[in-house]
Amino acid sequence: MLRIINTGGTFNKRYDPLKGELFVPADNLAVEAALGPLRPGGGVQITGTIYKDSLQMEDADRDRLCGIVAECPESSVVVVHGTDTIDRSAEAIEERLGVRSEKCVVLTGAMVPFSIDRVEATANLASAVTAARLLPPGVYIAMHGLVLPHREIVKNRERGVFERREA
Amino acid sequence: MLRIINTGGTFNKRYDPLKGELFVPADNLAVEAALGPLRPGGGVQITGTIYKDSLQMEDADRDRLCGIVAECPESSVVVVHGTDTIDRSAEAIEERLGVRSEKCVVLTGAMVPFSIDRVEATANLASAVTAARLLPPGVYIAMHGLVLPHREIVKNRERGVFERREA
Amino acid sequence: MLRIINTGGTFNKRYDPLKGELFVPADNLAVEAALGPLRPGGGVQITGTIYKDSLQMEDADRDRLCGIVAECPESSVVVVHGTDTIDRSAEAIEERLGVRSEKCVVLTGAMVPFSIDRVEATANLASAVTAARLLPPGVYIAMHGLVLPHREIVKNRERGVFERREA
Amino acid sequence: MLRIINTGGTFNKRYDPLKGELFVPADNLAVEAALGPLRPGGGVQITGTIYKDSLQMEDADRDRLCGIVAECPESSVVVVHGTDTIDRSAEAIEERLGVRSEKCVVLTGAMVPFSIDRVEATANLASAVTAARLLPPGVYIAMHGLVLPHREIVKNRERGVFERREA
Numbered sequence: 167m168l169r170i171i172n173t174g175g176t177f178n179k180r181y182d183p184l185k186g187e188l189f190v191p192a193d194n195l196a197v198e199a200a201l202g203p204l205r206p207g208g209g210v211q212i213t214g215t216i217y218k219d220s221l222q223m224e225d226a227d228r229d230r231l232c233g234i235v236a237e238c239p240e241s242s243v244v245v246v247h248g249t250d251t252i253d254r255s256a257e258a259i260e261e262r263l264g265v266r267s268e269k270c271v272v273l274t275g276a277m278v279p280f281s282i283d284r285v286e287a288t289a290n291l292a293s294a295v296t297a298a299r300l301l302p303p304g305v306y307i308a309m310h311g312l313v314l315p316h317r318e319i320v321k322n323r324e325r326g327v328f329e330r331r332e333a
Numbered sequence: 334m335l336r337i338i339n340t341g342g343t344f345n346k347r348y349d350p351l352k353g354e355l356f357v358p359a360d361n362l363a364v365e366a367a368l369g370p371l372r373p374g375g376g377v378q379i380t381g382t383i384y385k386d387s388l389q390m391e392d393a394d395r396d397r398l399c400g401i402v403a404e405c406p407e408s409s410v411v412v413v414h415g416t417d418t419i420d421r422s423a424e425a426i427e428e429r430l431g432v433r434s435e436k437c438v439v440l441t442g443a444m445v446p447f448s449i450d451r452v453e454a455t456a457n458l459a460s461a462v463t464a465a466r467l468l469p470p471g472v473y474i475a476m477h478g479l480v481l482p483h484r485e486i487v488k489n490r491e492r493g494v495f496e497r498r499e500a
Numbered sequence: 501m502l503r504i505i506n507t508g509g510t511f512n513k514r515y516d517p518l519k520g521e522l523f524v525p526a527d528n529l530a531v532e533a534a535l536g537p538l539r540p541g542g543g544v545q546i547t548g549t550i551y552k553d554s555l556q557m558e559d560a561d562r563d564r565l566c567g568i569v570a571e572c573p574e575s576s577v578v579v580v581h582g583t584d585t586i587d588r589s590a591e592a593i594e595e596r597l598g599v600r601s602e603k604c605v606v607l608t609g610a611m612v613p614f615s616i617d618r619v620e621a622t623a624n625l626a627s628a629v630t631a632a633r634l635l636p637p638g639v640y641i642a643m644h645g646l647v648l649p650h651r652e653i654v655k656n657r658e659r660g661v662f663e664r665r666e667a
Numbered sequence: 668m669l670r671i672i673n674t675g676g677t678f679n680k681r682y683d684p685l686k687g688e689l690f691v692p693a694d695n696l697a698v699e700a701a702l703g704p705l706r707p708g709g710g711v712q713i714t715g716t717i718y719k720d721s722l723q724m725e726d727a728d729r730d731r732l733c734g735i736v737a738e739c740p741e742s743s744v745v746v747v748h749g750t751d752t753i754d755r756s757a758e759a760i761e762e763r764l765g766v767r768s769e770k771c772v773v774l775t776g777a778m779v780p781f782s783i784d785r786v787e788a789t790a791n792l793a794s795a796v797t798a799a800r801l802l803p804p805g806v807y808i809a810m811h812g813l814v815l816p817h818r819e820i821v822k823n824r825e826r827g828v829f830e831r832r833e834a
Contacts, residue, residue, distance in 0.1 A: 207478025292459035311374025541812025645708025
């Protein structure tokens, strides 16, 4: 059984034609659409929460996320998150779970909204879902073909991709 | 390091407007496009071969595929394949590799061409790529959210999805 | 008021994942989707009929089409049609309507299904809809940027585009 | 012969993954892509200029646009424009051309960027291109299935569509 916790972020952004701008909708439509082809395998539940650009996430939001991760019954958890503070949430989750946790948590997101580029968002989510079922307990980030313990991967803000952190 | 061997199949089909039909092109454009967002992580090589609907694959084709899998230097291998005979190729590969092989081979494909539905094809390929890096040696099929040893998964031809094989 | 008569053809083709082939569905989903953004202007009705690849259209089908065109109350009519026999249907419609008709009929279609390439199908349909409201009575074909009396335009089967017929 | 003058606006917006926002690029890629299927008919030239959200257009920009419309050799002109001030530019163009002009100018745009919704942008552009070739001299706006003299059509900012102006 796998739990996907959708917190918003670029992955989910849609265009509002009346306001003429992208926004983070308070729903899971993008995650549902990207996940669709992986659904027949079964055993996936989605929880939506926070629904923010990750730069807007506050401590209370991060607390809530950690609570949902810690308390959900599934041992495999994927978190869809904005890329700008995904590292901070990963750290907070790790701290909350503690060293004896048996959960495998994989955070992921997208540099371009699913509504604009279906391929990047889907590839990242499918990687995260697959990794969350196969990896041992821990907190990981899956982005751009890398699936690594969260401290070993970092967003390169000039290139717009995640990279292995230099030791 | 990961090797993707693209044999064609529905995943790759494109529309020929002059003939008015779908065909399997002798190129890797669909695989390259679906793989694009996973490329920054590095270490992926693509080999194209056969380029057939899997119902048209002959013994000689399957032999060639087994040879490429066995002889490529990478220990993680993904095979993009038509879904109709993916199980036969999986079996042939397993036989060729033998029980002492250290290779992890994951076969995948799509029910709908990438040119028509980017999401399903991308999700399956990303699952396969991720699984090929994380699983122990063996021959697996990754489709529709399942990643299983090839004998434990089967195409349900009425529903059009892959399912866990009933024991 | 404008009537769109959808007869099928490549424009409408969708992929059947169970059979592994494209088919002409007995519905107007592709036409509805391409027409969506032009709907707010109002006054468009869709009639679906025949639903065939135009190479499969028989005399009885063409008779039925001519009857619907002749009897619908609208003076502006768009016919979505397969490109292979669009010229024959245009001729049959012209004959049926007779020289005193006050109807402006514009036939259109697509070289690639809307389900694969939204841009070509939408561009042709929008051209046809716009032309049917602006042109004087007659029978026209709108394809690939040309909107001409049906005898002055021809499908170039080598290039896959419609062209002005050489005098 | 037809001239398309691309001034930017929502039609052209693309996503910048590094900045995490949509921007108006200084190129004509979206117009070229939407126009592609109408190109075989021939006789279309594209001029790109200004490249702004129409709320950012200044008097000098509007002057430049009017100059290009007035001085281009083609009598059929399509202007791709942001929807927020499309009415002001239409008025300025009409004034500049004067009552004896033999030009047919059709302004159009999109409520959603072509990069997000190919259908709306393509439908509007194809309508405008078709209308510019068929209508008598004048200045028109083509949006959402309506093609009307510019004073007879107005953007409904609550509904996000263009409507016939109430007399």
